[in-house]
Each structure stands twice: as C-alpha cells, then as structure tokens.
Amino acid sequence: MxxxxxxxxxxxxxxxxxxxxxxxxxxxxxxxxxxxxxxxxxxxxxxIHAIPNLGEDDLVYARVDEVKSAMAVCTVLSLASGRRGVPGAPEGTVHISKAKEGYTESLSEEFQPGDLLLARVLQSVPTVKLSTATANLGVVSARCQVCHGLLERTGQELACPRCGNRERRKLAHGYTGLHGVPPSADAPHPH
Ligand SMILES: [Zn+2]
Structure with missing residues (x-):
C-alpha cells in the first residue's frame, strides 16, 4: 500500500x-x-520501514558497483541467513583495510564491479560498512572482465572457462561461481 x-x-x-x-x-x-x-x-x-533492518555482525550478500582506491561501493542485496531481501537495497562500503587480513595494496586486485560478495556488517547506521576480511568472506561469484563469463575457481585463482582469462580476487572460502544470490545451497549450476 x-x-x-x-x-x-x-x-x-x-x-x-x-x-x-x-x-x-x-x-x-x-x-x-x-x-x-x-x-x-x-x-x-x-x-514498511525503508531503513534496512541490518544489525552488526549480520552476514549479507552485496554486489560490487564501483571499486575506488580506498573502498568498494556495493549494493546490499540480502541477508545471508534465510536469504531475506534487504528493503531499499542500501549502499554499503568495504574499506580497503577491511577487504582482507593483512595489507591490501590495490583494491582492484581484490574486487571488480559486478562481483557478488558475502560480507559482514561492521556498522549499519548511519551508513552500512562491510568487512570481507576473514576466510569465509569475500567474493562468492565473479564475472570475467574480458568476456563476462562466470569465473570458476582453480585453487586460489579464478579462470574463465570461455576465454581462458585468469583473474584474482579476495575469494570467500565458499566461492560458488553462481550468478546472483544463491537461492538455496543445492541450486543447479548454470553451465
Ligand atoms: Zn572470459
């Protein structure tokens, strides 16, 4: 209404x-x-409150929209638990110091626009701040920057099955290579 x-x-x-x-x-x-x-x-x-009902330490799926020198700007899509959508799809940011454990020289070697992240909410008000530092967090789905194919994980790298391009990301332990927010754990692979 x-x-x-x-x-x-x-x-x-x-x-x-x-x-x-x-x-x-x-x-x-x-x-x-x-x-x-x-x-x-x-x-x-x-x-219906337009303000996202996010809390500290919630795990969320977020899409990377832009990678700047000091932060990645994302859209928070859903809560990882129950895959509940976040109303208003608020903006969230991952600061370069929160991308991974240790020193990050260049954020563009960790994330690219279009990547789907699993991230932890560090702060939800007044702006949403996210972290992907721990091993379980980071990129769960990424597209090839050359041909936009979905990248597959090969060890610590990603490889494009279509054009052979190899890329690096700050990968989550559970990198799926599935496009979009996984609807359930046993979703069919799109290939
Ligand atoms: Zn490719």
Whole structure:
C-alpha cells in the first residue's frame, strides 16, 4: 500500500492506525501492509520501514558497483541467513583495510564491479560498512572482465572457462561461481 491508496469504505471498515478517512472512504496514510482486524473490522496499515533492518555482525550478500582506491561501493542485496531481501537495497562500503587480513595494496586486485560478495556488517547506521576480511568472506561469484563469463575457481585463482582469462580476487572460502544470490545451497549450476 502506498499513501493515498484506497483501503475501503467507512461502511465496511473502521479506520485504524496508519489510515485516514475522507468523505466516507479510508485511505492508507503511509507505505505498508494492509491489515484488517476481524474482531472489530478495523483496517490499519503496518509501516514498511525503508531503513534496512541490518544489525552488526549480520552476514549479507552485496554486489560490487564501483571499486575506488580506498573502498568498494556495493549494493546490499540480502541477508545471508534465510536469504531475506534487504528493503531499499542500501549502499554499503568495504574499506580497503577491511577487504582482507593483512595489507591490501590495490583494491582492484581484490574486487571488480559486478562481483557478488558475502560480507559482514561492521556498522549499519548511519551508513552500512562491510568487512570481507576473514576466510569465509569475500567474493562468492565473479564475472570475467574480458568476456563476462562466470569465473570458476582453480585453487586460489579464478579462470574463465570461455576465454581462458585468469583473474584474482579476495575469494570467500565458499566461492560458488553462481550468478546472483544463491537461492538455496543445492541450486543447479548454470553451465
Ligand atoms: Zn572470459
């Protein structure tokens, strides 16, 4: 429901929280889900918060949008647990000091735009800050920078089965090479 959406008439329902009545019609006053209480026919709108419900230490999937000298700018797509989407797809950043353990000389040798990361939330407010430092975190899916094929893991490197290009990333222990957020652990391989 969006603000101003018609919920029903005042003959059908009693206006509740998150609604307003105008000329015998009840409308949503905010963005949210419509709910009718069957006991008293009260209609209300439960707000959807655009602010991501992220907490410190949550593991998330994030897509790398841009790699700058000091940070990778990402879109946070979903929580890793339950693969729940994060409303509003907020921006998150991985600072160069949080990309891996030890010294990182160049962030562009760790990440590339389009990579899918498994990352830990260091801070969620006011901006989302992420870390991929530990072995379980990092790139879980990457595309070839030459031909955009999905890269496959060969040891500590990635290789493109289409054009043979080899690339490096800060790989997560569980690099899958699957495109997009894995819907489940046993999803079929796209090849
Ligand atoms: Zn390739």
């Amino acid at each position: 969006l603000p101003g959406d018609l919920l029903g008439t005042a003959e059908e329902f009693v206006p509740g929280r998150g609604t307003y009545e105008d000329h015998g019609r009840i409308y949503a006053a905010l963005m949210g889900h419509r709910h009718v209480d069957p006991r008293d026919r009260a209609v209300r709108v439960d707000a």
